[in-house]
Amino acid sequence: MFENLQDRFETVLTNLRGQGRLTEDNIKDTLREVRMALLEADVALPVVRQFIEDIREQALGEAVTKSLTPGQVLIKIVNDELVKIMGAANERLDLAAQPPAVILMAGLQGSGKTTSVAKLARWLQEKQKKSVMVVSCDVYRPAAIEQLRTVAGEVGAEFCPSQGDEDPVHIAQRALESARKRFKDVLIVDTAGRLHVDAEMMDEIKLIHKAIKPVETLFVVDSMTGQDAANTAKAFDEALPLTGVILTKTDGDARGGAALSIRQITGKPIKFLGTGERTTALEPFHPDRVASRILGMGDVVSLVEEVQAKVDKDQAEKLVKKLKKGKDFDLADFKEQLEQMNKMGGMMSLMEKLPGMNQIPDHVKNKASDKEMGKLVAIINSMTPHERQFPAVIKGSRKRRIAAGSGTQVQDVNQLLKQFMQMQKMMKKMKGGGMAKMMRSLQGRLPPGMLPPGGFPPGGGFPM
Structure with a gap:
């Protein structure tokens, strides 16, 4: 999500950083570029107008024009305004009600309501420890009820027939x-959707709302519909x-206008x-983190939270102990690391949260696709246990x-073995607590508050 915006903002911000001082003219040029970037992202025109006006007002103030680094100050203003238009902070679900707290889901057909x-x-079950x-x-x-029965079974929620x-x-x-x-x-x-908003649909959902008095009424909408959302x-x-x-299908939306x-x-x-x-592919919306992603600064906080929540700590500890004993990292370990990444939404989901990822060429990103x-x-699964433990025998x-x-193809097997050899070399450097040292040094370089309480998982815990 936001790929197009990231590319446009990257150009704008690079130009800004090179400015020794800001004038009305270069502020005007910058805002024209920002305006075009937002319109191309299908952001609603009234929102664009307000956004540009708010930035212009602050950009021409003394704090910017007299600053030693006016470009950086203006970038900070753009970041703050992005956060402001998206809602300042994450708004949690309000479930403070006599159980059961009722959540009513509304939306058009095809928006991803049942999956949501x-x-x-x-x-709710995994993060909030609620029974659902x-x-x-x-x-x-047709089959809407059966679809919900199936996905409810997948996530372990009780289904009411x-x-x-x-x-x-x-x-x-x-x-x-x-x-x-x-x-x-x-x-x-879960309620019925229609292909468009109509009176019959609205009357029905109003009656349901009146009958069950939900504490949360969530509108599920497809992000790819842009400002129409x-x-x-x-x-x-x-x-x-x-x-x-709930904004769905954000992985297929390169614009981000809806958000x-x-x-x-x-x-x-x-x-x-x-x-x-995947049923794990839902994340709370944090405006500050999304603004950071749009400006190409990544989202380290979400990345670390994801690692803490989804990495199998016992598996990570086992690997660290194995390396400390001087044993080699083998293909079975490599497969475990790939599966850990998969648990966290895949390589692309992780890469999107790293700073500067928008500057990496598409052909490089494609090599890290799910x-x-x-x-x-699949290649590792086709090997015998002996081959996984002693890859050198694979001729x-x-x-x-x-x-x-x-x-x-044979070249795919060669490519995997090459990647594995590089990983094995890196893992050798981790022996004797090297992984922990590397993580501690990274933790020391991050600004205060950039990591959630508890820091990184034991032994680093990052799937490599």
């Missing part, structure tokens, strides 16, 4: 009663008291971003057998 129900259920029940009131779309010939309001009331009896902390109600959210908000927005428009147009906060198809990672795991005939078994 499963993702949110998983997030889900129910579908979508009696119109419903039928296509039932009244949606009755389904919601029955599910609420069932959630109470089963002592559930949260009930998530904000306009649709506004139409829903006029009919329903929305409390927040920058929604708060200003609707007054409602974005609470979550859907970042992929598809390529899957290919590497011509073995390479051909491994390539055939994994559906790849």
Whole structure:
């Protein structure tokens, strides 16, 4: 997400850093570039106008023009304004209610609502330690109820059955009663979507809202619809008291216009971003971290939080102990590291959070794609345990057998072995506590507050 904006802002900010002093003329040129970047990203015009005006006002103030580093000060102003239009801080779900707290999901058909129900259920169970029940009131779309049953099973949430010939309001009331009896902390109600906003749809969802009185009414919207996402959210908000927005399919949106428009147009906060198809691909929306990504500064805090939450600490400790004993890092260990990355949303998800990643050419990024990672795991799976432990034995005939078994080419096997050799060399340097030293030095270089409490996982814990 935000790739186009990152590229445009990178050019603007590079020019700014080179300015010894700022004048009305170069501020005007900079703001013209920023304006074009935002319009190309499909940010709503009223939002762009307000954004540019607020920056211009501050940029011409004494603090900037008399600063020794005016370019850097202006970059700080742009960053602060980006944070401001997206909502200043992360807005959490308000579940402070007599259990079960009810979350009502609304949105158009195809926005990813049902998948978002499963993702949110998983997030609540894993991060908030809540017991969750889900129910579908979508009696119109074929297989909608069955789809929710399937994804609920995947994430371990309790599913309340419903039928296509039932009244949606009755389904919601029955599910609420069932959630109470089963002592559930949260009930998530999936509603029907339409291809467009219509009176019949709005009347139905209003009746459901009145019957179950949700503490959170979340609007699920596809980020790829750009500023239309904000306009649709506004139409829903006029009919329903929305409390927040879940922005889906952000991994397929290179523009980011929806994220920058929604708060200003609707007054409602974005609470979550859907970042992929997996049920783990949901993250709380932090305006300051997103602004940092747009300006090419990465998102180290989210990266470290992800590592802390998803890295298998026992596995990491086991690897560190193995290296300390002088044993070699082998292909089985390499496969474990690849699988750890996969758990964290894949290599691309990690790379997006690193500073300066927008400057890396696409052909280099493509080599680190999730598809390529899957290919590497398939190649290792085609090896015998002996080959994984002693990669040096893998020669011509073995390479051909491994390539055939994994559906790849011999050159793919060669490429994997080359990558593995580089990793093995690096791991040798980690013996004797080298990994911990490297992590401590990184921790020392980061500004205060850039790491969550507790620092890095034991032994570094980064999948390499």
